[in-house]
Amino acid sequence: MNITFRQIRYFIAVAEARSVSGGSSAVGISQSAVTDAIRTLEIETGVTLFHRHAKGVTLTREGHQFLRHARSIISAIADLAGGVGREGEETVGNVRIGVTPVVTGYFLTDLLSRFRKLFPKIEIALVEDKRSYVEHMLVGGELDLALLIVSNLEERDAIDHEVLLRSECRAWMAPSHPLSDVDGLTLGDLENEPVVALQLDELEGLIDGIWGKFDHPPRVAWRTSSMEGVRSLVGTGAGITLLPDLVYRPWSLDGDRIVAKRTRETLPTVDIGVAWRRLTRHSEAASLFMETVHQHRR
Known part of the structure; x- marks a missing residue:
């Protein structure tokens, strides 16, 4: 199988833009070049990656699976470029993270996979519950961080947050x-x-x-x-x-x-973000998780 990094990058751009024209604009390449790259990917993988229609494209079932692998490849290359080495592998500690069910199912897995690869000796304690209880634990100091839909936060006077994903x-x-x-x-x-x-x-x-x-x-x-x-x-x-x-x-x-x-x-919009108790001084493990969140968002 002969697949290039360039083809993967073009595929991700088209998948995120839901159109060839939007994907080509995002990477600054002509539509014909992007179309050729996608066609080559489909030939090499032997599957149809997109449904084509008058208003753009949507991913097929196989396309969604390929997108996840493609993003993992991009993340791995970014890790290499960032010089991740034994320092990360030797870092120890623990971080307590609260999550809500929607975040667990649709946002968390790739982020956790990336963090475990970077810092395998940092233990992660996950607590999944309703948003109100996750907020309660965060304010009470029982959690270091939380990943949840921040557009619905109630304890805004006691919690700081940062939006990671704004979903239309x-x-x-x-x-x-x-x-x-x-x-x-x-x-x-x-x-x-x-x-x-x-x-x-x-x-x-x-x-x-x-x-x-x-x-x-x-x-x-x-x-x-x-x-x-x-x-x-x-x-x-x-x-x-x-x-x-x-x-x-x-x-x-x-x-x-x-x-x-x-x-x-x-x-x-529905906004997913990372939240923490106001005026909290993060531990090294929590700070490293925050850095990984920022890299994941980029």
């Missing part, structure tokens, strides 16, 4: 839905549609909050705490939903396709 909300629906091909979609177009509401972690109440800001009451037909349940219901045409790109996947477990569309209204 879009409307999800089945490709067969009459509105799936509508340009300039509005919440008004959706207000009479049956809605699938996710009752999970900090995303619970998100749909009600979005419609409440724009005075369009949702017609909630289904409520579920299962992310896969939401995807299955939407994919089979039972309803639509509004959720952040962070948790978007273009298919359900049964293989039903899901499309995500922006609305004319600017919807609230």
Whole structure:
């Protein structure tokens, strides 16, 4: 298999931009060169990495798997370039980190993998719970850091935070839905549609909050705490939903396709960040975790 670093870089750019034109702009290369690189990758891997459509591209199931490996390769090269050596391998200590379920499932794993490779002798104690309890433990000094949706923080007087990822909300629906091909979609177009509401972690109440800001009451037909349940219901045409790109996947477990569309209204973002108790002096292990977070974000 003959795959180059350049091809991997172009692939990541296109995947993140969701279009060849956006990816080529991000890397400063012509669209034809980026298209050739993607085509070569698909030939070399023997799989289709993108679904092509009139408005851009979306990753296939194999494309999502390749994206994760591609980012690991980029991270490994960045580690080599940064001169990571025995100093990191010999650093000892422990760090207590609070997380919420959505962060665990959609953000944490690659970051933890990177940190363990850099500092294998630092012990990580993870506590997963609801945001309110994670905040309580953080303020009480039982945690060094927390990774959670910071746009919902309640203890803002006692907690400092830094945004790591700002995730846009879009409307999800089945490709067969009459509105799936509508340009300039509005919440008004959706207000009479049956809605699938996710009752999970900090995303619970998100749909009600979005419609409440724009005075369009949702017609909630289904409520579920299962992310896969939401995807299955939407994919089979039972309803639509509004959720952040962070948790978007273009298919359900049964293989039903899901499309995500922006609305004319600017919807609230879901912001994932790292948080800590105000005026805290971080330990060496916690400081190294923060540095790894910054590298991961870049």
